[in-house]
Amino acid sequence: MDFATKAIHAGQHPDSDCGAIITPIYQTSTYVQQSPGVNKGYEYGRTANPTREALEKNLAALENGKFGFAFSSGMAATSAVMGLVKQGDHVIVTENVYGGTYRYFQRVMTDYGLDFSFVDTSKFENLEAALKPNTRMVFVETPTNPLLKISDLSKIAKFCRSRDLLLVVDNTFLSPYFQRPLDLGADIVVHSTTKFINGHSDVIGGIFVTNNEKVAERIKFLQNAVGAVPSPFDCWLILRATKTLHLRMQQHNRNAMEIVEFLAKNNKIEKVIYPGLPSHPQHELAKRQQLDPDGRPGFGGMISFEMGSFERGKILLESVRLFALAESLGGVESLISHPASMTHASVPPEERRRIGLTDGLVRISVGVESARDLIQDLKQALEKV
16 A cells, blocks of 8 residues: 555554444553453553554554554653663664653663763764674664754664664654655664654654564563553544644645745855755755655755854744744644753753754744745744844
8 A cells, every 4th residue: 555545544444333434542441351361352451452553553554564562652662672672782872862862871771781872873984983792773863853964774774784783763853754764674663653643742652663573572562561651542643643644744845845945045044954955964865765655855844053152043932923932843833942952951061062963053843834924934033133
């Protein structure tokens, strides 16, 4: 099936009792058993739920994966990833990773004996330089948050296979509509489904997808043992949202391209960062790697730009009217944020400076409103800078 058809139908069937076309919300904590230890495939709500299973099958299909596991947040899905390594193991991580991921790895998992190296994975030679005898995993975010650096997933996957390393890719920024890491050789893909996959700013969730049966067995165990599962209602909301994922991603991309063209010409802005710009260092890679289901390049709805100072950025952030000053991303409404004080405040200032995340950087998540109205909003706000 094509992507749009899978988005609407994969994992979902009319209800067997009444024929309801939409998967019901199975709001139950337990299930009646026919005899001790004999059931219809469900024992307890944490272990399995039909609404959750429908979502897991749907999202696995969109990523061209065999096994999907839904979690209560993107960070819960990332924490499950860490259940695949053990004390003494080393993990190579994209340096400009989401601030919450950096915080979890550096301030939580190091206490349990894991070792992390944060490197610029957009430069392949850094992977080889960071390799240690105890390296077991490479965790890549591409495009990165918020500097939008692109890593060559096919090349990194080949590197990982040759050294028996697990390759994990955070695909949150592009969704499976514009990038499918498993097809490029990754072992695991994770998302914060809170973002583009759900797209309506009303649910917190995460997903873990793989084609590796051994990995799937371990994650299924951890999902039940740890219990960080989403509610049936949250699963139902996300399942509803995936039906329009292909339509929303197309509009996010179209709007972003128009806004980038405007920003690139504005003399109040020092630099615009967007993979769709020919000036982006990995523009050609993005054109090859970030493809919609019909093979056309897509660059997503995330844009970052440099205002030169916190003071200049603050004026802009406080002057917009349509853009909402808020954390998160990927919703139908446009958001604007200041990464250094918001999404990446948990990253130490010296680390932010090292990777180039300045106090003047502004990030926008382009929604699906009229691009003309969004540009006008940015224009009037920039005039006050």
